[in-house]
Each structure stands twice: as C-alpha cells, then as structure tokens.
Amino acid sequence: MQSKSLSTGLLLLVLFSVISLFAYQHSFNTSLVINAESDYAFKPITDESQGGKTTATLTLTPQGIVLECNIVKAYAWPFCEFAIKLSEISEGIDISKYDTVTLDARYEGEGSQRIRFYIRNFHPTYTDIHNDATLKVNEVEYEPNLYSSEVTIPLKNFQVASWWISELNIPLEHFAPDFTNVSVLEIATGSLISEGPVKIVVEEIRFDGKLIPETVFLTGIIGVWIAFAIIYLLSDLKRLRVDLSSTRQKAIELESLTEALKLESKKFETMAKRDPLTGARNRAGIRDSLFEQVQLVYLQQTPLSIVFMDLDHFKQINDVHGHDVGDEVLKVFAGLVTGLTRQGDSLVRWGGEEFLLVCPNTELDQASQLAEKIRSLLEVSQWPDGVKVTCSFGVTQMGQESTGEFIARADEALYKAKSKGRNRVVSFHSNPKG
Numbered sequence: 001m002q003s004k005s006l007s008t009g010l011l012l013l014v015l016f017s018v019i020s021l022f023a024y025q026h027s028f029n030t031s032l033v034i035n036a037e038s039d040y041a042f043k044p045i046t047d048e049s050q051g052g053k054t055t056a057t058l059t060l061t062p063q064g065i066v067l068e069c070n071i072v073k074a075y076a077w078p079f080c081e082f083a084i085k086l087s088e089i090s091e092g093i094d095i096s097k098y099d100t101v102t103l104d105a106r107y108e109g110e111g112s113q114r115i116r117f118y119i120r121n122f123h124p125t126y127t128d129i130h131n132d133a134t135l136k137v138n139e140v141e142y143e144p145n146l147y148s149s150e151v152t153i154p155l156k157n158f159q160v161a162s163w164w165i166s167e168l169n170i171p172l173e174h175f176a177p178d179f180t181n182v183s184v185l186e187i188a189t190g191s192l193i194s195e196g197p198v199k200i201v202v203e204e205i206r207f208d209g210k211l212i213p214e215t216v217f218l219t220g221i222i223g224v225w226i227a228f229a230i231i232y233l234l235s236d237l238k239r240l241r242v243d244l245s246s247t248r249q250k251a252i253e254l255e256s257l258t259e260a261l262k263l264e265s266k267k268f269e270t271m272a273k274r275d276p277l278t279g280a281r282n283r284a285g286i287r288d289s290l291f292e293q294v295q296l297v298y299l300q301q302t303p304l305s306i307v308f309m310d311l312d313h314f315k316q317i318n319d320v321h322g323h324d325v326g327d328e329v330l331k332v333f334a335g336l337v338t339g340l341t342r343q344g345d346s347l348v349r350w351g352g353e354e355f356l357l358v359c360p361n362t363e364l365d366q367a368s369q370l371a372e373k374i375r376s377l378l379e380v381s382q383w384p385d386g387v388k389v390t391c392s393f394g395v396t397q398m399g400q401e402s403t404g405e406f407i408a409r410a411d412e413a414l415y416k417a418k419s420k421g422r423n424r425v426v427s428f429h430s431n432p433k434g
Ligand SMILES: Nc1nc2c(ncn2[C@@H]2O[C@H](COP(=O)(O)OP(=O)(O)OP(=O)(O)O)[C@@H](O)[C@H]2O)c(=O)[nH]1
Pocket: 277, 310, 311, 312, 313, 314, 315, 316, 318, 322, 323, 324, 325, 326, 327, 330, 351, 352, 353, 418, 422
C-alpha cells in the first residue's frame, strides 16, 4: 500500500517535472524589440567629437535604421555609429533578464565589414551622469554579412571594451560585463575600417529571455522534489509511530488478556477443588495438602488429627423442610465450623452431609476438644426454617500407618458416635485396641 502510493507520487512528480520543463521551453518568454518605429531617440555619432572628419547621416525608413557615413582617416581610430537612447542615463533598464540579443543588420562598404554592438551600462562608481563616455562599454564585434539575415548572440558573449577600461582607468572589480542599468545601445563601424562610404542598415534589435530565470525555475523544480521527499519521510515516520503505538497497544491488550486468563484459570482451578454449595474443599482439593501433612508426620513427627463429621438425621430435615432448607443447613454448618477452626485447618466436604476436618499440628485431645466445641455450637445455633441440627464426630490422630487406615479409623469413631446415639464426639487413638 505504502510502496504503491510512493510509486504513484513519483510518477506524478516525474510527469509534473517533464510538463513544467516543456512549458518552460515554450512559454514564459519575454522580449524587447527595437526598430525604426520604436519610440526611442536615435542619434548619429562620428569621430568629429574626437577631432576627426568622418560624417554621418541617420534615417529611419520602413526598411530599417539606415546609417550612412563617409569615413575620413583624419583621426587615429575613425568611426561612425548611431546611438539609441533607452532612458535617462542613471535610470537604465535591466537587460540582464534577457539571455540573447538578435540583430538583423547589413553592411555596405569597402574593406572590413565588421560592426560593433555596444550595450552601455550605468554604475555610480565609474559613470558621470553628464558624460555618456563613462557608461560601461559591453561590446561584441562581428561581420553581419556572413549571416543570411539575423544573428542571435548570447549576452554572455559580450565583453567590456579594453580601450574603455584603460581610458577610464576602471578598477579590476568592474572588468566584467554588466547589463543591469542600460540606458544606451550603439551600433558602430568595426575596428579595422577603410576610408570611404559605409552604409549600415539595421532592421531589428531584439532581446529575448525568460520571465523566470532558468536557475530560479530549476531550483523550484528541485524544491518540489525535496518537499515531496520531506512530506513522504514525515508521513512514513508518522505511519511508523502509529504502527508502533498500535503494536504497543496490542501487546498491552494481550498482556491484560493473559492476566485475565490466568485469573480465570486460577478461578477454575479453585472451583475444581471446592464444593460449590458450601465453599469447603472437595476430595480433590484436599489430596495434595493431606499428602504434605502426612509427609510431615513421617519426617518431622508433627501431630496430625482429623475430625469426621456427619449431620444427624439429615434425610429427615430434607424430607420435612425440603431440599433447599437442607442445602442452607449445609452452608450454615460449613460457616460455623470454619469460624471455629485455625488458619491451617481444612474443611472438606467428603460427600453428602459428611465433612472431614483436617487439623495439622494438632494432638488428638486438641482435636477432640475442637469437635466438642463445634458440637456445642451447633446445638445453640439458629438454623434455617427453625430446624434443630446436631452432628456426630469421629476423631483420631495419625499413627505409623497409611492415610487410608488413618481415615478409616476416624470413620469408625464416627460410626461409633452414631451408634451410641448421635450428637456426640468419639475419639480413637492411633491404636484403639491398644
Ligand atoms: N439438601 C441436601 N441434601 C443432601 C445433600 N447431599 C446429601 N443429602 C441428603 O442427605 C441425606 C443423608 O441421609 P442418610 O445417609 O440416611 O443419613 P441421615 O439421615 O443424616 O442419618 P444419620 O446419618 O444416620 O444420622 C440423604 O437424604 C441425602 O439425599 C445435599 O447436598 N443437599
């Protein structure tokens, strides 16, 4: 699921990048077009200002800007040119946003047929606003007739004229071309000029560039990729956190479930060892602990006694008062007995209305006294439905014998108590015959 959304995201991102690059190549263009119809000031200039004798005329025709000169070698470096004033000298326009300049020009004349194109830049460090000559000369020189019509020149091909640098003694940090504050463009004859008539026709000068610079655009695309990567990583991190917390939650739930199961199984274990009616132990519930007590008798010689108890005429209680009352009597009986016993003693429901009281660390006399105490208590206790309840007791202490013999002797004592008239305690020593 996660890898599917990642590949979808990547696919969208690639599509977005390709479409953006395509759109960038074919749109976002910006241009500055200058021709004879442009609303700028055009002006011819010759070496006359330097003491030369070259003359020039400039006409704006439907065919273009036409500069006609008569070159006279009266000055060391004769020239003629025309200037296009784009703005006031210190309020130039920013040409640096364009990448190329396209010139549509023709040259007519003898000798070298090269022309120079100047982009003149203002900078407060080296420009005197009252002197056009102090505008930086960013120049390129080429032969227009070598090209069928127009020629496109990247702005990065321009250089700062060395004669301008040396004439104005420009510091090193300003040697590089600068197109940020351009107020004048000039088209001039080339450096190797012959005497005689010269004609330069310029149909159009066009600067082309992108509304958003390429570096800014590519940085934007990279930014989108980085943003995608960050968003993806953050969402992945969030998902991992959610997974972790749900795993933790599951572990906690599992732990509490295990705990509940443990409690439940303990409950069942207890239930399996208890008589549900009276809460006394059942035979299974006493087996292990009786075995341990018997071990102690053999190994440590600690006394162990048991009291066998059987309610008298219980069948009659059931018959006269009903089975439910009988049940209640059994419950009350167990409660009364337990109330008189010590902590280590165990009350076992041996079957029906028969109970066994196991008394560890107890001599026969103590057990007999306890039995007598119970017997007396039953006599004076209040019973359900006002019934009268008595009980017979057979008591004995364990000797060097088996558990079976031990219990059988207590049963014998109980039998004796019953046969002697019930509601009494009969105690047998470990060897009753002896
Ligand atoms: N209400 C009730 N009666 C039970 C339960 N277990 C056994 N009994 C009844 O207890 C009675 C025991 O009767 P008997 O064995 O004849 O003994 P008894 O009537 O107490 O007479 P003696 O023991 O000779 O005094 C039977 O009627 C059983 O049905 C029980 O859990 N609840």
